[in-house]
Amino acid sequence: MTLLERDPNAPVFWKGNMPVTSRYTFGLAGERFFRAIKDEGRILGTRCPECDITYVPATLFCERCMAELTEWVDAGEIGEVHTYTLLFEDMDGNRLPEPEIVAFVRLGDGGLVHRLGEVELDELYIGMNVEPVFKPAAERTGSILDILYFRPVD
Numbered sequence: 001m002t003l004l005e006r007d008p009n010a011p012v013f014w015k016g017n018m019p020v021t022s023r024y025t026f027g028l029a030g031e032r033f034f035r036a037i038k039d040e041g042r043i044l045g046t047r048c049p050e051c052d053i054t055y056v057p058a059t060l061f062c063e064r065c066m067a068e069l070t071e072w073v074d075a076g077e078i079g080e081v082h083t084y085t086l087l088f089e090d091m092d093g094n095r096l097p098e099p100e101i102v103a104f105v106r107l108g109d110g111g112l113v114h115r116l117g118e119v120e121l122d123e124l125y126i127g128m129n130v131e132p133v134f135k136p137a138a139e140r141t142g143s144i145l146d147i148l149y150f151r152p153v154d
C-alpha cells in the first residue's frame with residue numbers, strides 16, 4: 001500500500017518500546033510521612049488549626065482553606081475500623097487459602113486502607129479499635145507495607 005492508498009482517517013501507530021525515565025516520588029509531605037513510619041514506627045498527620053482538621057496521611061495544604069500546614073502531629077497509636085471488605089483472590093485471580101480482611105482505618109480525620117490481622121471475622125465490627133503492627137525496624141523500607149497490618153486493641 002502506498003501513502004496515497006492509505007485511509008487518512010485510520011489510526012496511526014508504531015510498535016516499539018518507550019523508555020520511562022521518570023521516578024515516582026512521595027512529595028514533601030509523603031517523604032516525611034513514610035520516613036516516620038520507617039525510622040520511628042509512627043504515623044504522622046498534619047493539622048489545620050483554622051479548620052480543626054488532622055489530615056492522615058499528612059498533606060502540605062488544607063483541602064478546605066488551602067492554608068499551608070506546618071503543624072505535624074502523631075496520628076495516635078489507635079485507629080478505628082471505619083469499614084472493611086474481604087478479599088478472596090490475589091492480584092492474579094488465584095484463590096487465597098483464607099480470605100484477607102482489608103479495612104479503612106480511621107486515624108485523625110483521615111485514615112489508611114490496610115490489612116487487618118489477629119482478628120476473627122465473627123469478632124470484627126465497624127468501630128473496632130485497632131493498632132498498627134510494624135515490621136521490625138531493620139526490615140522497613142519506607143513503604144506503607146512497613147505496617148504489616150492493624151490488629152484489635154483491647
Ligand SMILES: [Zn+2]
Nearest residue numbers: 048051062065
Ligand atoms: Zn484549613
